[in-house]
Amino acid sequence: MSRFLLPLAVFALLVVVLAIGIRHAPEKDIIASPLIGKPAPHFALPDLADPAHTVDSRSLTGRWYLFNVWGTWCFECRAEHDTLLEVRNAAIVPLVGLDWKDDDGEARAWLAQLGNPYQVVAVDHSGRAAIDWGVYGAPETFLVNPQGIVVYKYVGPLTHEVWTHDILPRVPGHPVAGS
Amino acid sequence: MLPELGQFALILALLLAGLQAFFGIVGPMLGRERWMAAVTPAVAGQFVMVALAAGCLIAAFVGNDFSVAYVADNSNSALPLFYRVSALWGAHEGSLVLWILLLAGWTVAVAVGAGRLPPRFAARVLGVLGVVSFGFLLFTLATSNPFLRLDPPAADGADLNPILQDPALAVHPPILYTGYVGFAVAFAFACAAMLEGRMDQSWARWTRPWTTVAWAFLTCGIALGSFWAYYELGWGGFWFWDPVENASFMPWLVGTALVHSLAVTDKRGLFKSWTLLLAILAFSLSMLGTFLVRSGVLVSVHSFAADPRRGVFILAFLVVMVGGALTLYAWRAPRLRSTAGFELGARESFLLFNNVLLVIAAATVFAGTLAPLISDALKLGTLSVGAPYFNPTFMLSMLPLLSLLALGINAGWKRGRLKDKERTLLLTLLAAAVLACAVVFGIYAHGKVLTPVGVMLGIWIILASLVDPLDRWRRSLSLPRAVLGMTVAHVGLGLAVIALATVQSFTVERDVALAAGASARVGSYDFRFEGVRPVEGPNYGGTGALVVVTRGGAPVAILTPQKRQYWVQRQLTSVTSIRMSRGNNLLVALGDDLGAGRWSLRIQIRPLVSLIWLAALIMAVGGTLAASDRRYRTERARESATAGAARPAIQSP
Numbered sequence: 001m002s003r004f005l006l007p008l009a010v011f012a013l014l015v016v017v018l019a020i021g022i023r024h025a026p027e028k029d030i031i032a033s034p035l036i037g038k039p040a041p042h043f044a045l046p047d048l049a050d051p052a053h054t055v056d057s058r059s060l061t062g063r064w065y066l067f068n069v070w071g072t073w074c075f076e077c078r079a080e081h082d083t084l085l086e087v088r089n090a091a092i093v094p095l096v097g098l099d100w101k102d103d104d105g106e107a108r109a110w111l112a113q114l115g116n117p118y119q120v121v122a123v124d125h126s127g128r129a130a131i132d133w134g135v136y137g138a139p140e141t142f143l144v145n146p147q148g149i150v151v152y153k154y155v156g157p158l159t160h161e162v163w164t165h166d167i168l169p170r171v172p173g174h175p176v177a178g179s
Numbered sequence: 180m181l182p183e184l185g186q187f188a189l190i191l192a193l194l195l196a197g198l199q200a201f202f203g204i205v206g207p208m209l210g211r212e213r214w215m216a217a218v219t220p221a222v223a224g225q226f227v228m229v230a231l232a233a234g235c236l237i238a239a240f241v242g243n244d245f246s247v248a249y250v251a252d253n254s255n256s257a258l259p260l261f262y263r264v265s266a267l268w269g270a271h272e273g274s275l276v277l278w279i280l281l282l283a284g285w286t287v288a289v290a291v292g293a294g295r296l297p298p299r300f301a302a303r304v305l306g307v308l309g310v311v312s313f314g315f316l317l318f319t320l321a322t323s324n325p326f327l328r329l330d331p332p333a334a335d336g337a338d339l340n341p342i343l344q345d346p347a348l349a350v351h352p353p354i355l356y357t358g359y360v361g362f363a364v365a366f367a368f369a370c371a372a373m374l375e376g377r378m379d380q381s382w383a384r385w386t387r388p389w390t391t392v393a394w395a396f397l398t399c400g401i402a403l404g405s406f407w408a409y410y411e412l413g414w415g416g417f418w419f420w421d422p423v424e425n426a427s428f429m430p431w432l433v434g435t436a437l438v439h440s441l442a443v444t445d446k447r448g449l450f451k452s453w454t455l456l457l458a459i460l461a462f463s464l465s466m467l468g469t470f471l472v473r474s475g476v477l478v479s480v481h482s483f484a485a486d487p488r489r490g491v492f493i494l495a496f497l498v499v500m501v502g503g504a505l506t507l508y509a510w511r512a513p514r515l516r517s518t519a520g521f522e523l524g525a526r527e528s529f530l531l532f533n534n535v536l537l538v539i540a541a542a543t544v545f546a547g548t549l550a551p552l553i554s555d556a557l558k559l560g561t562l563s564v565g566a567p568y569f570n571p572t573f574m575l576s577m578l579p580l581l582s583l584l585a586l587g588i589n590a591g592w593k594r595g596r597l598k599d600k601e602r603t604l605l606l607t608l609l610a611a612a613v614l615a616c617a618v619v620f621g622i623y624a625h626g627k628v629l630t631p632v633g634v635m636l637g638i639w640i641i642l643a644s645l646v647d648p649l650d651r652w653r654r655s656l657s658l659p660r661a662v663l664g665m666t667v668a669h670v671g672l673g674l675a676v677i678a679l680a681t682v683q684s685f686t687v688e689r690d691v692a693l694a695a696g697a698s699a700r701v702g703s704y705d706f707r708f709e710g711v712r713p714v715e716g717p718n719y720g721g722t723g724a725l726v727v728v729t730r731g732g733a734p735v736a737i738l739t740p741q742k743r744q745y746w747v748q749r750q751l752t753s754v755t756s757i758r759m760s761r762g763n764n765l766l767v768a769l770g771d772d773l774g775a776g777r778w779s780l781r782i783q784i785r786p787l788v789s790l791i792w793l794a795a796l797i798m799a800v801g802g803t804l805a806a807s808d809r810r811y812r813t814e815r816a817r818e819s820a821t822a823g824a825a826r827p828a829i830q831s832p
Binding site for chain 2: 004005007008011012014015017018019021022126127128131
């Protein structure tokens with residue numbers, strides 16, 4: 001008799017495991033980047049404010065910074081803009097922008113109109129730098145430590161919650177002088 | 180207007196599915212003839228309504244109606260028409276509509292074929308299918324409505340995920356789902372038999388063709404998915420043990436066991452409760468696969484549209500369906516008695532081994548797939564299970580299975596003697612061993628230990644499968660399609676084993692950096708990189724490379740891998756270029772621009788890899804042939820279903 005109950009018992013056990021699994025599911029939203037724990041990819045690209053000037057990623061090492069990939073063509077980037085301004089106003093971590101596959105004129109107009117949260121914006125016309133960083137959709141935001149190691153990556157529009165819960169706790173107490 | 184009509188049709192379909200379930204299950208219980216007679220019209224009505232809903236959604240895609248959220252999320256006005264139609268199943272909501280449509284199609288087919296079944300039994304089968312359909316329709320309407328409107332409408336759509344813009348992937352889901360859903364028929368037959376409290380050999384005969392056809396579709400669907408992953412993802416692998424792949428592979432393994440166990444129940448009246456359990460398991464694993472993919476409990480490259488709220492619904496549905504079926508099983512199965520016996524060495528015992536080994540294989544895949552989930556649930560830390568686990572454990576059950584196959588197909592029912600075939604089998608084994616060594620050491624000149632073993636087993640399976648058909652042909656006996664189909668399917672399996680053993684051992688893979696005009700030698704081929712040029716498609720731009728392949732100076736092939744940038748989603752995809760040469764698959768994927776005219780290229784040479792998918796197709800053809808055998812169509816056994824007692828065993832000729 002009992003052997004015919006065995007499948008039901010196994011199934012009941014499975015249901016318990018799956019039920020626990022569902023409760024944990026929302027925690028897995030973060031898509032792990034292979035870059036985390038690795039040195040941030042190097043780039044040397046024109047500065048949006050002054051294309052004659054080059055932004056070299058080596059000049060960024062020695063302090064914490066947030067690397068934010070955006071473009072004027074990206075709707076979600078508009079959505080995260082207010083959060084970016086909040087990050088700038090907090091003056092804890094400077095924002096370095098990567099203007100991805102964009103028109104320079106439109107990008108400058110966008111920043112002039114909405115406010116410029118970035119300390120500096122590098123222009124990536126070809127998309128090479130974005131590929132190096134493993135970007136597959138804008139916006140994406142990376143937290144890089146003073147040793148130039150990528151500590152954290154967030155895919156999608158940055159929100160106040162992500163900024164306060166996921167990014168700030170990763171930055172050690174002493175605020176770095178920013179923009 | 181059309182989307183509202185579609186939603187209304189889905190609601191009507193839900194009501195009709197409810198009626199179908201109620202009349203189909205309660206009617207026979209109370210013995211109400213007229214209730215039972217209402218089941219078939221409900222089936223027809225439900226199919227019409229679901230087809231109407233699917234039609235409305237397709238019309239919204241074709242007509243670029245971006246006021247429908249699902250269309251706006253998964254299509255674009257620049258998307259070619261073909262992909263606008265296939266975008267229907269490009270994401271979660273539409274996939275469910277497709278699922279339900281295919282289920283309604285299978286149900287109509289069962290209703291049409293039900294003329295051969297006793298009316299009470301037919302009503303119960305359709306009733307159980309009604310419960311399944313009701314659950315999925317409710318799920319769609321409650322958590323995943325594809326007809327939700329956007330206000331204001333989107334100006335244009337966000338486009339279909341670029342990796343889904345591919346012919347193979349456009350047809351992969353319908354074929355795979357046809358297989359998944361087909362197991363619902365076997366499940367319904369099993370539940371109906373348990374509700375009747377009786378099950379005999381004619382039950383197995385009715386169930387067999389449905390199961391085999393579903394199995395054939397699932398085989399094709401999995402092979403197509405693997406083929407797509409091979410050439411589209413650009414990694415060059417054909418199987419990654421990804422949770423979603425496993426989700427389709429587990430029902431396939433159990434379904435394969437079911438096909439074989441049904442043969443025993445049909446021919447000899449044995450393994451009854453075991454067959455019932457497999458029929459329940461095959462469909463339960465299909466539904467579990469849906470759960471794993473859709474709920475987000477497992478992280479996978481495939482896990483689009485994961486939503487825990489949906490997970491809760493599917494889990495509840497699983498509890499009702501699988502829990503219900505297994506409870507019924509625990510209650511009814513003890514009554515099923517098999518009277519016949521068999522000797523060790525008879526075909527029954529080989530099929531028993533087949534079943535046990537296939538279920539063990541499915542269980543190891545299951546354990547590996549769920550291990551990360553369990554470890555996470557028990558707070559043991561994150562765990563990643565991949566090929567290093569799956570490959571050896573899977574081999575552990577496959578090697579004995581393949582070794583016994585050649586003997587099993589030549590063993591007679593009931594008696595454990597191979598009789599006159601002993602000599603023939605030894606000869607085929609010897610021939611297989613010689614051929615395998617010739618292939619492995621002659622053509623490829625080196626190999627791992629398992630390579631000659633795998634190639635030998637593959638060849639032996641093929642040769643041994645041909646013994647019986649050749650014998651029949653020599654004696655001018657008829658060759659029924661069931662036997663022919665079985666032979667074809669086993670030859671396909673043999674080919675697959677040979678291909679897998681060869682690919683695993685003799686693949687050459689190299690990443691090179693080349694400037695235009697430079698060449699690299701990989702294996703015995705020279706790959707000359709001629710440079711890149713821009714390419715442009717209807718909704719993408721990109722870079723295409725030209726690679727000329729020569730072998731000893733003689734031209735072999737021109738390869739044109741591309742990197743595409745889809746405009747709307749800004750996603751880069753790699754389109755590999757593949758050509759055949761002397762049985763080898765030459766694959767080139769275009770990597771990154773390294774500056775100064777240099778590009779990185781990934782070059783792979785895989786022998787016999789195409790044979791894997793061809794073999795899967797041959798297996799599916801074999802299954803279809805077997806399912807079309809006359810014995811399933813001409814059999815009219817209305818009385819025997821209710822007679823209960825096992826009829827005399829039908830000896831296989």
